[in-house]
Amino acid sequence: MVEITLELPSIGVSQPPVSVLQQLRTATGPRHMALEARLPLTHPQLDLGTYTRIIQAYYGFHLPLQQSMERFLAPQPIEPARQKIPALIKDLHALGLNDVQILALPQCRELPAINSVAQLLGVMYVMEGATLGGQVLRRIIADRLGVDADSGGEFLDVYGRDTGRLWKAFLKQLADFDTPLHNAELVQSACFTFECFQMWLERAGVLNGA
Numbered sequence: 189m190v191e192i193t194l195e196l197p198s199i200g201v202s203q204p205p206v207s208v209l210q211q212l213r214t215a216t217g218p219r220h221m222a223l224e225a226r227l228p229l230t231h232p233q234l235d236l237g238t239y240t241r242i243i244q245a246y247y248g249f250h251l252p253l254q255q256s257m258e259r260f261l262a263p264q265p266i267e268p269a270r271q272k273i274p275a276l277i278k279d280l281h282a283l284g285l286n287d288v289q290i291l292a293l294p295q296c297r298e299l300p301a302i303n304s305v306a307q308l309l310g311v312m313y314v315m316e317g318a319t320l321g322g323q324v325l326r327r328i329i330a331d332r333l334g335v336d337a338d339s340g341g342e343f344l345d346v347y348g349r350d351t352g353r354l355w356k357a358f359l360k361q362l363a364d365f366d367t368p369l370h371n372a373e374l375v376q377s378a379c380f381t382f383e384c385f386q387m388w389l390e391r392a393g394v395l396n397g398a
């Protein structure tokens with residue numbers, strides 16, 4: 189008996205589209221790894237002085253970036269649950285800075301543009317994703333420096349027990365937006381956000397050697 193094997197022609201069988209989340213992970217993964225390796229937050233020699241300078245630099249990036257988001261979203265405000273500046277100010281106070289010193293901290297001017305929803309979501313992917321790593325970092329800071337939410341570590345746990353819920357809600361927003369027409373712009377915005385943040389931290393002198 190002759191066995192006949194039927195094969196589907198490969199022409200015309202299209203691959204399922206790659207989700208924007210997957211595209212973001214592929215494009216930003218190496219940037220995340222590079223930044224993580226150079227940020228001394230997990231390094232055994234981290235001291236309180238370096239940690240304080242990192243939080244100062246974080247403030248100098250997050251404040252103008254949040255203001256830029258607010259300008260784009262206006263008249264709608266940023267979701268109150270996603271406000272990060274109060275936690276940074278609380279940490280800076282706990283780490284010994286007064287209001288005048290906080291107001292005098294340098295602020296980043298080379299920020300990713302936010303002129304479209306795609307760009308906004310690209311920026312948010314990076315800044316919201318960072319709250320996931322914060323869950324690991326807050327334990328390290330507590331062990332190494334004895335710093336907790338009331339002594340300078342609030343920002344690393346900025347969403348507390350809402351971290352998972354807010355991340356999932358953001359992923360839903362991302363999936364609802366997912367459209368081939370704008371995904372390249374969104375992914376580019378996320379990559380640029382990583383690059384701007386890294387350049388800013390570099391200028392602030394808080395990164396270890398390249």
Ligand code: HEM
Nearest residue numbers: 213220223224227229230313314315317318320321324385
């Ligand atoms: C030493 C510093 C860092 C460590 C140890 C770290 C660690 C982590 C870890 C463990 C996750 C995965 C969490 C999970 O899957 O539940 C994560 C996710 C993420 N982190 Fe970091 N991180 C660091 C710094 C940063 C910084 C500075 C940024 C950006 C400003 C960032 C952006 C992200 C993003 C966007 C994700 C989400 C990836 C995804 O699931 O799509 N991280 N990080």
